[in-house]
Amino acid sequence: MSLHNKKHPHLEHLLKKASSVSLDNSSKVLILSDLHMGNGGRRDEFRRNAELVKTMLGSYYLPEKYSLVLNGDVEELFKFSLESIVSEWGDFYDLFLKFGQNGFFWKTYGNHDAELLDEKEYRLASSMVESLKFHYGNETLLLFHGHQASVLLWETYPMVSRAIVLFIRYIAKPVGIRNFSTAYNSTRRFAIEKSIYEFSNQAKIVSIIGHTHRPLFESLSKVDFLNFRIEELCRAYPSADSTKRMLIERKIAALKIELDASYKQGKKIGLRSGLYNNITIPSIFNSGCAIGKRGITALEIEGNKIRLVYWYNGKQGRKFISDRDNRPMELASTGFSRVVLNEDSLDYVFSRIRLLA
Numbered sequence: 513m514s515l516h517n518k519k520h521p522h523l524e525h526l527l528k529k530a531s532s533v534s535l536d537n538s539s540k541v542l543i544l545s546d547l548h549m550g551n552g553g554r555r556d557e558f559r560r561n562a563e564l565v566k567t568m569l570g571s572y573y574l575p576e577k578y579s580l581v582l583n584g585d586v587e588e589l590f591k592f593s594l595e596s597i598v599s600e601w602g603d604f605y606d607l608f609l610k611f612g613q614n615g616f617f618w619k620t621y622g623n624h625d626a627e628l629l630d631e632k633e634y635r636l637a638s639s640m641v642e643s644l645k646f647h648y649g650n651e652t653l654l655l656f657h658g659h660q661a662s663v664l665l666w667e668t669y670p671m672v673s674r675a676i677v678l679f680i681r682y683i684a685k686p687v688g689i690r691n692f693s694t695a696y697n698s699t700r701r702f703a704i705e706k707s708i709y710e711f712s713n714q715a716k717i718v719s720i721i722g723h724t725h726r727p728l729f730e731s732l733s734k735v736d737f738l739n740f741r742i743e744e745l746c747r748a749y750p751s752a753d754s755t756k757r758m759l760i761e762r763k764i765a766a767l768k769i770e771l772d773a774s775y776k777q778g779k780k781i782g783l784r785s786g787l788y789n790n791i792t793i794p795s796i797f798n799s800g801c802a803i804g805k806r807g808i809t810a811l812e813i814e815g816n817k818i819r820l821v822y823w824y825n826g827k828q829g830r831k832f833i834s835d836r837d838n839r840p841m842e843l844a845s846t847g848f849s850r851v852v853l854n855e856d857s858l859d860y861v862f863s864r865i866r867l868l869a
Contacts, residue, residue, distance in 0.1 A: 545722025
């Protein structure tokens with residue numbers, strides 16, 4: 513595919529050289545990003561959800577015959593050495609590799625674990641690529657971490673990576689400086705998403721990224737999605753009978769509470785909308801991250817469906833109010849639960865892209 517894309521040459525390069533995987537109606541794929549595995553100490557952000565990650569992978573996705581893609585920043589090499597990470601979390605590498613028996617296991621690299629390209633003894637070396645290309649019929653889903661959308665980072669990484677690692681490992685993190693990361697800067701985060709969104713629309717593909725730690729489904733942020741659902745329900749209300757109207761009223765009331773909470777949280781982090789133009793085109797998805805304070809978000813592809821899911825400790829996590837019958841499912845007696853936040857048909861997604869992009 514030749515895009516002749518002068519504005520996004522780095523992303524076009526990723527699309528052209530991506531390793532290819534074919535999907536069919538029997539395909540089941542889990543996409544997880546931004547684990548940021550460390551040395552198990554207090555500065556290791558992965559430590560909080562490590563048991564949850566191990567349980568969901570080993571007790572749900574592996575027996576359910578899912579393939580696995582780890583979409584970048586699996587190891588936190590800005591803060592820790594690979595040796596210390598492997599020493600603490602070595603059993604996770606065995607677990608990751610087992611997914612190859614279900615179909616495939618791939619790992620893309622992000623800006624925090626790109627150093628592993630030079631590690632010949634790295635256990636996941638044979639599975640590591642910069643980008644993956646899923647073929648769904650005649651359509652394409654491109655998986656890459658997302659830092660490549662930053663031209664400055666792409667072009668200067670070989671020269672400045674060692675300085676970045678030293679600064680973050682020995683100065684920034686110990687004293688609590690956080691805003692160097694795209695995940696903590698709403699302006700940079702939005703700029704990266706917008707760049708990938710524009711590229712995906714021009715190429716008429718779906719891009720699946722991580723990097724920003726912000727879950728996106730069909731190019732919608734959580735705030736956008738809640739507004740969209742409220743609008744849908746408002747439109748359905750006039751033609752509904754009295755019973756359905758009562759149900760719609762309850763759903764809207766619950767969604768308004770969640771929307772208010774999202775706006776309050778957004779003010780703390782610098783709320784930016786996920787809408788990049790007047791008509792939202794579902795060309796960018798983001799699996800979020802595995803180091804959330806309340807749990808983990810991930811993307812699943814099953815046959816012709818794509819879904820955003822959330823895993824959390826059922827005893828401590830907040831209660832979910834759903835208007836799509838996506839009630840939490842507890843995984844046996846583990847105490848961990850999975851809830852589907854959003855789901856749609858890939859055929860619908862690509863139809864919108866073809867018609868609107």
